[in-house]
Amino acid sequence: MALSLQADLTLINGALRPDVTVHVGGDGRIIGVDRPGDETEDEAEGNVVEIFSATSGEFAAPQGRKIHRLRKRVLLPGFVNAHSHAFQRLLRGRTEFRAPGRPDDDFWSWRNAMYKVTQALDPDELEAVTRMAMMEMLLAGYTHVVEFHYLHNQKNGQQYDDPAELSRRVLAAAESAGIGITLLRVAYQRGGVGLAASVEQRRFTDPDLDRYARAWEATVPLVELGSRRPVQIGMAAHSVRALDKDFLEGLGRLAEEKGCVLHAHVAEQPREVEECLQEHDCRPLELLAASGLVTERFTAVHGTYLAAEEADLLGEAGATVCICPTTERNLGDGLPDLQALQSAGARLAIGSDSQVRINPFAELRGLEDGERLRLGRRNCLAPAAGGPVAPYLLEAGSAGGARAGQLGAGSIAPGQRADLVAVDLEVPMLAGVLEGRESDGALLAALVLGGDSSWVCDVWVGGRHVVEAGQLLRWPSAVEDYRKVAKRVWG
Structure with a gap:
């Protein structure tokens, strides 16, 4: 089945173009992009149908x-x-x-609350909660998720008979939602420098690299690289505090052998940096680089307290840095130096964390x-030679993330996956933005x-229309299942 889409405006190479027609093949990839003035065979034959507008009803893919x-x-492009x-x-x-009685609150006190949730969920409940979150992602305009998955074991810390049991549940949730996924099985060995894993951390741990590798191999049969909704498997080091140097070095070799992406939480908290200096006499990213993890397939998550030389290491490797601003603000993490990362040549991506x-x-x-708050200036991430900031940010949201997930997507061009998002231009907040000169640039900036995720009206994953006029199949039942879990966990 073939599909062609023509919006009023389409983002092509960082700029908005009017009346572009995007042709999607049966494999869910873009096979052609027609610009205005280039009459297509379909148009010449009068085979143009208007089946969607701001007020119309069903949007169903036609035959042919x-x-x-x-x-x-x-x-x-999909986010x-x-x-x-x-x-x-x-x-x-x-x-x-x-x-009461607590003078302040921070990441570490939040982590204790998070542990309550990890100890509460059984496999069915994990699947229900994951499905709810991933459906919400689709409704917001995310077409693919890189899931940093570290819930592996039973509540008592024992492995399931199938070491991939909870990975299967996460993948099943993604399938039910309809979102593409790169599942990162997270390596977690210890509770910190010289500390065994705590009772609350037992669900996360693999005591050694051999057990981690066996469990990772158990997920390989679940991979679906060529499907319209891709399923990929990668690796992750939870953090330098959760793995010793031998484990880190072994993980780097394993990821290189398998050719998969490798992610890690890096320098999210000052305490993490201080403990790494005490244990290894170097900073977290320096340790990861020395252990062989930092390559073009590596993504550093957060990077809030990176030193300038660490940013340079990431840029030299062609690595990616995933920033999660909403979570980092919520946890009081701090503000990373994005200009240093940008200048070093590191790619940026975003995450909901x-x-x-x-x-x-x-x-x-x-x-x-x-960056504006950190530096007291405006348009901080605009090109050094001058220009708008919006195209750079949009690239981080699509192509940057696609790179972090080892995904052939992130732009509207032939050969790319047809992961696409349509945004409503008639929301009241955009009134007047498209009037007058330089209106396209004003629209991108606005x-x-x-912008807001509520402006997203349609989403395609591999050419499959999964969100139609703001509606998602099976959403009511997913919400009901989620509410049951929330009621049990929170009493």
Whole structure:
């Protein structure tokens, strides 16, 4: 089945173009992009059907090649959520208070609340919570998620008979939701420097690299690289505090052997940096680089307290840095130096992380807003030679994340996956933005720096229409299942 889409405006190479027709093949990839003035065979034969507008009803893919006219819409590459802990959706709203007698609240006290959730969930409940979070991602405009998955064991710390049991549940949730996924099986060995894993951490741990490798291999048969909704498997080091140097070096060799992406939490907290200096006499990213992890397939998550020389290491390797502004603000982590990363040549991506809010537009403007607050200046991430900031941010949200997830997507071009998002141009907040000169640039800026996920009306994953006019199949039942879990966990 072939599909063609023509929106009022389409983002091509960082700029909006009017009336572009995007042709999608049966394999879910873009096979052609027609610019205005180039009459297609379909149009010459009068095979253009308007089946969608701001007020029309069903949007159903027709048989054969039809051009679906998306009036009052702008078509963008799908966003990639490059760092997610889906189960943490259960924490939303539950940690926004300070306990009596506690002088302050921080990441470490939040972590204790997170442990309550990890100890509560059985496999069925994990699947239900994950499905809810991933459906919310689709509704927000994310077409692919990189799931940083570290719930592996039973509540008592024992392995399941199938070491991939909980990985299977996460993948089943992604399938039910309809979102593409790169599942990162996270290596977690210890509770910190010289510390065994705590009771609360037993569900996360693999005591040695051999057991980790066997469990990772058990997930390989679940890979579906060529499907319209891709399923990929990668690796992750939870952090330098959770793995000793031998484990880190072995993980780097294993990822190189398998040719898969490798992610790690890096320098999210000052304490992590201090402990790494005490144990290894170097900083976290320096340790990861010396251990062989930092390559073009590596993604550093957060990077809040990177030194300048660490940013240079990431740039030299061609690595990616995933920033999660909403979560980092919520946890009080701090503001990373994005200009240093940009200047070093590191790629940026975004993630919803703790799911305090699932909104790619909020993450994108958080990148720029954070730099404005940190530096006291404006348009901080615009090109050094001058120009608008919005195209750079949009690239981080799509192509940057696609790179972190080892995914052939992130732009609207032949050969790319047809992971696409249509945004409503008739929302009241955009009134007047498209009037007058330089209106296309104004629209991109308004979308990125003032947009909201509620403006997303349609989403395609591999050419499959999964969100139609803001509606997602099986959403009511997913919400009901999720509510049952939340009621049991929170009493």
